[in-house]
Amino acid sequence: MNLMDNLKGKIKNKGIRIVFPEGSDERIVKAAVRLAKDNLADPIILGTNEEVKNILEQNGLDLPDNIEIIDPKTYPNEDFDEMLMSFLERRAGKNTEGEAREWLRNVNNYFGTMLVYMKKADCMVSGAISPTGDTVRPALQIIKTKPGVSRTSGSFIMTRNDGKETYVFADCAININPNAQELAEIAVESIKTARLFDIDPKVAMLSFSTKGSGQSEEVTKVMEATKIAQEMAPNEMIDGELQFDAALVPSVGKSKAPGSKVAGNANVFIFPDLQSGNIGYKIAQRLGNFTAIGPILQGLNQPVSDLSRGASEDDAYQVGIITAAQTTME
Structure with missing residues (x-):
């Protein structure tokens, strides 16, 4: 089906x-x-x-x-x-x-x-x-918004090959530059969206850095967001900061983030800002031939x-x- x-x-x-x-x-x-x-x-x-x-x-x-x-x-x-x-x-x-x-x-x-x-x-x-x-x-x-959620967010379901490859991308529609707390909330709400589509969520908090390989305010924000999200949902598989290849490709994940249960196996991708999220889903849609379903508004009562x-x-x-x-x- x-x-x-x-x-x-x-x-x-x-x-x-x-x-x-x-x-x-x-x-x-x-x-x-x-x-x-x-x-x-x-x-x-x-x-x-x-x-x-x-x-x-x-x-x-x-x-x-x-x-x-x-x-x-x-x-x-x-x-x-x-x-x-x-x-x-x-x-x-x-x-x-x-x-x-x-x-x-x-x-x-x-x-x-x-x-x-x-x-x-x-x-x-x-x-x-x-x-x-x-x-x-x-x-x-x-x-x-729901208790504990300060902002709504917009996710896309990205799918191809008759559903054999299906991912969640967020936030690609609403928040221009979410702070660490907001980014963590987006991650937790995206887990619920993943389960709606019968996806067993493995959440990657994306950055241009993997596990401290780069240093900047932008990287620090994703690090902090990862910690907050893990505290908010301690039983979920959430890791970061991860580059996209480290999050998606098993060999790269093993090399760049050894010991991570998410790296190389992620299916929920949390982008650090709207620019990267919007560009990312459109690249996947236009060059990767993924179907983009959304935006799905998350976090409302x-x-x-x-x-x-x-x-x-x-x-x-x-x-x-x-x-x-x-x-x-x-």
Whole structure:
């Protein structure tokens, strides 16, 4: 079974409610219909009945019984007032009631995020129309990060050869220059992502140095992050600082980091900053012919995923599967 088949097995017939705020987009509606018909989720599409049904008619599709369409502008007053009060309480005086009403009625990402926060949906997928900040900002303001996690992060699943080679790369999407504590948190959250994809995690904290071969502030940061991550997750296999070849290639790992249980066997790679992570995954994708699945947002109390604005229907479908599967994680 490939990665997606494994994830489908974890969520099929569980009635996981995914909210899709971008109901005016054909790709989103078609992906939601596929998820519903495959019994992988019970989608909630935000938009008007007219615009969603027009998309269905144009594509010869019926509306499955397990899809709900909600128009935030006509959401019943009693339910809206409950959401409004919950929003104001969560924001603790950072927004006026007028601002809150405006955002919830007219900004679907805020409305959708509140559905997740209030447990009326299990997770959310957005970003096909809106930029990353419009998806991530409401999630950070309302859902917030888990205890012990100061920032969300973005990982990619890198896979090729029908899943025979599968790795986790992080953070490749969010944090420009994480400090040692933040880097350690990214490592621990990436372990959870690895297990979601049935990867037995062996975590390499990457650097241009291996075990003190180089000296600089950048190397010291990775050393410190490694120690913190090991303290946070003492039963996990985490080692650093390691160069990429020492982390991946057994002969190099044995030579450069003898005695390490991770060196030469790593499958979770934690990059020291966003530049290296983003460049690294794109090199693997374009020159190594890896498929990059993500970004998968890590560290939030409830799952929210950000699509690329260039995403296809199939991308939205797959991200929906991944996001639903995140709700099954402990």
